[in-house]
Amino acid sequence: MNNALEIRNLTKDYGDFLLDDVSFSLPPGTIMGLIGPNGAGKTTVIKLILNLLRRDGGEIKVFGLDNRSDEVEVKSRVGFVHDTPYFYERLRLTTIKDTVAPFYRDWDEPLFRKLLAEFDLPPRKSLVRLSRGMKMKFALALALSHRAELIILDEPTSGLDPVFRRELLGRLSALIQDEKTSVLFSTHITSDLERIADYITFLHKGRVVFSSPKDDILDRWAVVKAGRDLLTDDDRRFFRGFREREYGFEGLTSDAAAARRRFGDKAVIEKAALEDIMFYLTRGAKNV
Secondary structure: OOOOEEEEEEEEEOOOOEEEEEEEEEOOOOEEEEEOOOOOOHHHHHHHHOOOOOOOEEEEEEOOEEOOOOHHHHHHOEEEEEOOOOOOOOOEHHHHHHHHHHHOOOOOHHHHHHHHHHOOOOOOOEHHHOOHHHHHHHHHHHHHOOOOOEEEEEOOOOOOOHHHHHHHHHHHHHHHHHOOOEEEEEOOOHHHHHHHOOEEEEEEOOEEEEEEEHHHHHHHOEEEEEOHHHOOHHHHHHOOEEEEOOOOEEEEEOOHHHHHHHHHHHOEEEEOOHHHHHHHHHHOOOOO
């Protein structure tokens, strides 16, 4: 079976920013978190997948199809939710749906109405009268109602309340149970990904730092905390990123087992959260 998404050696040169040789793949029936600081290239990757930008090099396959030469087929099977839904806000929800639905051969009207009811969306209200969270629910309802096999979300939970975030995460987890639907989820809220993601791809300065199963990442990466007297020049080279304080240091390593051998009981060694990894690699004394 083809991967839901296969990206190989993808490049895009803006002059002042280079997306450089990006490669990763998303298996069917899984959720991948796409993380990285602002300006890392996450939105550029998504726009290239959707063929909203022209790539300078590399290859993008969606369901084994080229995203440019097979664009109509690919987009009929992809659902997209942006952090700011772009619809004409003076229209009623049903009018927006009537405009969008004919573009999808597998549009499921009963499913759309079911999702409106589940999300407590008033079909005859105009979009401008909805809250940010309700607008996001509507965008998600549209994305799900044509039975998309790949859902792409660009910062969908940013600025939303915890109740709706939890509801959205539950919905995404349920989606992949058929082992056919896949999700690419770009977000700054890494705790959301720790809850539901199967894979994590980390972008920094236009390059892939890693793209691995989430559980492998959380098992291998660790934060070491100890007094500054333990921080030798050799130790500095051991860490992927670190911070020094007046009385001690904190260092990030991608080899927790080696850290335990090196420091033993002289240091506190804790599992690194995704937020720790992103912080130390982008803001620590030593960057990738």
